Amino acid sequence: MPTLNPPDAPEAESSGQPILVIDDDRKLCRLIHDYLQPMGYAVTAVHTGPEGATRAVEGSWHAIILDVMLPGLDGFEVLKQIRKSSNVPVLMLTGRGDEADRIVGLEIGADDYLPKTFSPRELLARLRAVTRRAVVASSPRSESNAAPEIVVGPLRINVDARVAVLGDQPLNLTPVEFDLLVSLTRAKGRVKSREGLIEEIRDRNYDVFDRSIDVHISALRKKLGDDPKTPRFIRTLRAAGYLFINPDAA
Numbered sequence: 580m581p582t583l584n585p586p587d588a589p590e591a592e593s594s595g596q597p598i599l600v601i602d603d604d605r606k607l608c609r610l611i612h613d614y615l616q617p618m619g620y621a622v623t624a625v626h627t628g629p630e631g632a633t634r635a636v637e638g639s640w641h642a643i644i645l646d647v648m649l650p651g652l653d654g655f656e657v658l659k660q661i662r663k664s665s666n667v668p669v670l671m672l673t674g675r676g677d678e679a680d681r682i683v684g685l686e687i688g689a690d691d692y693l694p695k696t697f698s699p700r701e702l703l704a705r706l707r708a709v710t711r712r713a714v715v716a717s718s719p720r721s722e723s724n725a726a727p728e729i730v731v732g733p734l735r736i737n738v739d740a741r742v743a744v745l746g747d748q749p750l751n752l753t754p755v756e757f758d759l760l761v762s763l764t765r766a767k768g769r770v771k772s773r774e775g776l777i778e779e780i781r782d783r784n785y786d787v788f789d790r791s792i793d794v795h796i797s798a799l800r801k802k803l804g805d806d807p808k809t810p811r812f813i814r815t816l817r818a819a820g821y822l823f824i825n826p827d828a829a
Contacts, residue, residue: 595616595619595620595621596619596620596621596641596642596710597620597621597623597638597639597640597641598615598620598621598622598623598640598641598642598643598644598706599623599624599625599631599634599635599638599640599642599643599644600612600622600623600624600625600643600644601624601625601626601628601630601631601634601635601643601644601645601646601649601654601657602624602626602644602645602646602649602672603626603627603646603648603649603650604646605624605626607695608622608624608626609624610699611624611644611699611702612624614699614702614703615702615703615706618703620641620706623638626650627649627650627651627652628649628650628651628652628653628654628656628657629651629652630651631645631649631652631657632652632656632657632660632661635657635660635661635665635667636660636661636663636664636665640667641667641668641710642667642668642669642670642706642709642710643661643667643668643669643670644669644670644672644702644706645657645658645669645670645671645672645689646671646672646673646674647671647672647673647674647680647684648673648674654671654672654684655683655684655687658671658684658687658688658689659687659688661688662687662688662751662753666752666753666754668690668709668710668754669688669689669690669709670689670690670691670692670693670702670705670706670709671684671689671691671692671693672692672693672694672695672697673692673693673694673695674694674695680692681791682794685791685794685795685798686794686797686798688753688798690709690753690754690755691705691708691709693705727739729761729764729765731764731767731812731823731825732825732826732827733745733746733826733827734764734803734812736760736761736764738761741757743757743760745803745804750802750803751802752799752802753795753798755795756795756798756799756802758779759776759792759795759796759799760799762776762779763776763813763821763823764823766823767823767824767825768822768823768824769822770816770819770820770821770822771820771821771822771823772819772820773792773793773820773821775820776792776820776821777792796813796821799813800812800813810824811824811826812824812826
């Protein structure tokens with residue numbers, strides 16, 4: 580990775596989509612800044628977990644790039660604090676190449692992850708993908724035949740408002756989890772394959788052996804209070820995919 584001077588990334592410029600980078604590698608922050616700024620992003624970098632958590636929840640960000648290994652507070656704890664109040668797209672970085680790190684991050688609510696051996700072009704592509712999904716998720720649906728509200732037993736989903744309520748309890752879903760829920764409930768009674776969900780939700784083609792979609796399904800199940808052994812909502816059909824069912828149906 581090239582050495583760039585000065586080592587600190589400056590505060591975000593006044594124009595451009597605001598991006599927060601939380602990483603203690605100052606040279607990497609500068610590299611990200613210098614690559615993304617001409618692409619229309621205004622990059623702010625902070626270098627500790629506590630400062631990152633504070634800036635993340637106090638600011639209004641287009642997306643957050645978050646390292647796992649941080650001084651003071653690790654990236655997982657920072658992400659937990661972010662998800663208490665915000666569904667901002669979060670792209671996590673991991674330097675250890677550990678699959679466990681990626682799984683934990685996705686379970687907590689990360690939208691995507693990158694190993695620190697990434698190229699700037701890959702970072703830009705991933706960043707655009709997670710922010711594009713968030714923009715589409717927050718925009719009114721254009722499909723005239725798409726129902727604005729989905730009701731399945733005790734579950735009610737307002738698609739336009741991006742709100743899901745189970746009984747009288749609102750569900751705190753990440754953008755990916757919400758889109759998965761909408762896709763599954765619209766196909767209620769029909770099997771959705773993993774590959775189909777990956778292409779529909781993740782907005783790009785993944786290797787069929789990539790397990791990230793399963794991690795998001797697992798997180799969604801937990802928020803629905805669903806036990807995989809005796810599922811009320813989401814059944815796993817081996818070698819086929821997932822089936823959403825109405826728990827009130829006979």
